[in-house]
Amino acid sequence: MPKYYRKVKYIFIVLILFFVLCVTGTNYAKNNDIEEEKPNNIVNVNNNNSQPDTLTSTPNPPSVEPENKYFTVNVDNEKIYDGELVLVNSNYECKFNGKNIISLINYKNSSYLVADGNVMLNSGNSLDALNSMMETFFQNTGLDNVIISCGFRDIDYQRRLYEREIANLGEEGKKWVAKPGYSEHQTGYTFDLSLLKNGLVEKFDGNGQYNWINENCKYYGYILRYPADKTDITMIYNEEWHFRYVGIPHAIYITENNLCFEEYIDYIKNISIKNPLNVSVSNAFNDNQNHNYQIYYVEASEGTSTNIPLPNEDCNYSISGNNIDGFIVTIDNIV
């Protein structure tokens, strides 16, 4: 064979070998990808054990299928920082200044007191719930001396309060007053209670007949925000007078499971629409109805908005940001 042809032959063989290696390499990479995807699919199927789900009966479910069966609403990612379930503490700043703030003295009923005209709260569900709770408390105990001593505080007020407390107590003051921008009072969903006794203002500690409020506030959507046994998590000393509105099913779940709000927000992140948290409530808010609430979390998508899945178009739902990274959906089924 002439030298020239031998060279061509060798080049041809090298090219074939190179081609074979390339094809084998690509297949190997593809196989590796498939291997890596398998565990996720298995986890998805196992996660659906308590809810009937078409995904379980599909032999090889494509990863896009589960999303398609839900109705979705598109929510702006700015809303992560908005709503009744925003977690505000020393790590997570409140990004809004109340919601339709009103002066409580003009909206309260006669079953409780208010410190002065400067006590402000959000109007809406949380205000209606407070009025209803205090009215029922009065009907049950005959006591009308509970004072709402503090409600919404704007960031400037909180700054003055914080600086005064640090001046008085030094570093210790930080455990009593939240730093400006990081107070739950800025949400407008929070109030502090005190008592009027013999013309003097006393601390509210939830003892005696007043314990009715601590025991029943969950049925009106309120929680005692800083329990004595959770100070290592909340980083705020036991404040027996500080209540926060989060909505009925959430308040009931938090209270009955002895959680603080931080723990609840953490817990709910593992709850998806495929296997939602169910909370059944009868006659909450004295409405004589049975509610079957379904609660789940949706992580915010990258970009400017998130498609939030809903079980169906007609469901009665509300969506709140968690003030961290996503949304909590609450479906209210009246049964």
Ligand SMILES: [Zn+2]
């Ligand atoms: Zn407070």
